[in-house]
Amino acid sequence: MSLTGFILRRMMALVLLLLAVSVLVFLGCEVLPGDVAQVALGQFATPENVAALRTQMGLDEPAALRYLAWLAGVLQGDWGTSIVSRLPVATMMSERLANTAMLAGVTTLIAVPLALALGIRMAISAGGPVDRVLTVVVLALSATPEFLVATLAVLFFALHLQWLPTISYLSPGSGWESTARALALPAGTLVLVVSAQIARMTRSIITNILSYPYIEMAMLKGVPVHLIVARHALLNAIGPIVNVVALNVAYLVSGIVVVETVFAYPGLARLMIDAVQSRDFPVVQACALIFCASYVVLTLLADIIARLCDPRAVATEG
């Protein structure tokens, strides 16, 4: 199967998957107790108020019709209007999507090279004192919950040393310096957590490869360790490693609610939780689809990279 065919098939699968996800999310929203009108009016809801708001929001139409109307809109590139804020969903998402992409991007750029270097270093001296110390540190970091790292970082860098702001409040049009200061703590926290994960996986993947007979053969031939790792082990390890990296980056896009909360960073994960709580279906859908797509696209990218780095795959296609 050619690479283009492979990509095409995966993209089609992605479309079907997104459709399935949107149905599931819609059903989930319907099953939750209390609809958007009820939640919006809260404690102070009167039955007449709820009914009026429901009509105004178009909630008195059958569920299937509402879903199809939403789907038709999306197919034409219209993400719809938030039921709660009455703003276009695209407008609501754009700034948060940019924020999330920025935080995930910065974190990835720092964490991935750092984690790979650490993982390889540990793998080379597996069992030695350097490996042991690093393993303990990395294990400890990956077992530490983010909110603890984040809170300690705030206490130390923001309140004690007063180097950095306690919250990551990004004013529109703020310069790169204030943006960098705002990003420092959340990105730092995520780098610690994410690179610990990637480093551990890198170490175990490479250590595993280093135990293969062909590596033993190379060693017996007298190839220096760094060359063995660089030429023989790493190339074969790229496939599994990029998959680990892809999963971690996808996590940075969708799963960093805790960090967003501690630093009051306005990102997508928090928006989705708010939207679920207020039963704001179009926003929940948009977030869910973005998260789902980011997972699929990132693993697809990982697979493509793995194939390109796999001489056997290249040879059969040639």
Add this chain to the structure above:
Amino acid sequence: MTDKRLPIPRLHAQPRQSLIGRRAFNAGLFAGGLATMLPLGTRSAQAQETPKRGGNVRLAVVQQTSSDTFDSARYDKGNDYIRGTSVFSYLTRINQAGEAVPEVATEWEPNAEGTRWSFKFRQGITFSDGAPLTAEDIIFSIMRHKDEAVASTAKQLVENITSVTADGSDGFVVELASPDVDLPILVGLFQFALVKAGTTDFSMPVGTGAFTVEEFQPGLRTVLVRNPNYWKSGQPYIDRFEMFPIPDNAARANALLSGDVDLVLELRGNGIEEVEKSDVADVFVTESTRYTAIQAMMDRMPSSNVDLTLSMAYLIDRQRMLDTVMRGYGTIANDHPIGPSSPYYNADLEQRSYDLDKAKFHFQKSGIGNAAFEMSVSDAVIYSVDMGQLLQREASRIGMNLSIRREPAESYWSVVAGQKPYATTNFHPRPTYNMLLNLAWQKGAVWNFSHYDNERLQALINESRGTLDMDLRKQQYGEIQSILHNSGAIIIPCFLSYVDGVSKKVKGLTPLQIGNLSGFNFTDKIWLDA
């Protein structure tokens, strides 16, 4: 029918107000005694200093929600109220004595029956787009809450209003179905922001307030800039006001301590102590009659068992709750909603307190034995989780088999409160006690979570609304308190003060009992002392 017999302390008459006749003040009538709660000492000496112009103030709010709005008909939370008082003007506002005082409306007078109110309003006020404020705009701003399609949160409040008509170019007349001495307070509520006639889109609002909107992103931030044409001369003092959410309690307190924000709403727990210790910020305490209650539904078991509820009332260690959960910021309550510093307060009722013997007595009388029952608490109801834990520990000491169920916050008001036998509820004070009682204790009222039906109580609530004789009013309110105290329908252990955080740089705030940070109405009064 202005009531000159009532002793109305004119506490905070500012120079601007003193230009207006005494008639306008007294027309506000005595509002029900929420006021006068504040000891005189809490009003600071700041008011004496001359405000300085300029600067940028940042406020951290609690709720991060895309339901943020500038449509005053949909207001239901502090975030919105603050935006409203900043960008819009109001006809009246409430002062520390609980009276309505002039804002855009300069004076008002009821007819002899109290069913027809004539208002005059200030001339020369313009909207931020240059259009003048007219009687037509005011009529629209009140009457739109009656429109079914608007689904206003103030719909119930305007039901008594039959019409609003223009009276010349500087006045308007409000007709009521039944007399209401508190109408001037009602039209100053947050929902009654003055908007342009015909407005339906509030995404970039046009108001006559102290600020105009530079940027508004629901759930993200609101950026307001000074309106140079504001009708209060010299105000606002600050150039720019920004608000954004920090939902995490610790992060909010930290942001205040590090100077990243100047004001924060709702300090909780350790955050209160940290700010108390700090030399950059102060806690800003507003005594209030906000309360978290346990409500017993009177039309189902086991909560209709009055002795069981009274037994629980004696099990709550109120002093301990005040000291540990609320860090001392509150006052002890006596299972009814009237605050101890109200002139209506019934001092003859014995103060209920932690008493294991009485608890046991009522528990045995209830005959419930060791049958298990539940009480619902939630993060939707402030301090209810802590209250539940305190109660449960004591309950086990007399063999009461009470379990605490923690319910999800977002569906609490639709599927728990008023649906489950024992549920905690939370009420903010209303401008008058009568409004609160009317909303919460009339038969069939939506907020009558106890489904309590007591004809005598309902009659007293209705009578007291039109009673002008202070002694008779006191009597009526005294009986209301005694009925609720003994009803077994509600347990109110404590009144909760509002505790906010304010940077030492920010001046000009005075506590107002109806809400956080000067009753959510402060942006045109604060200034920065750099």
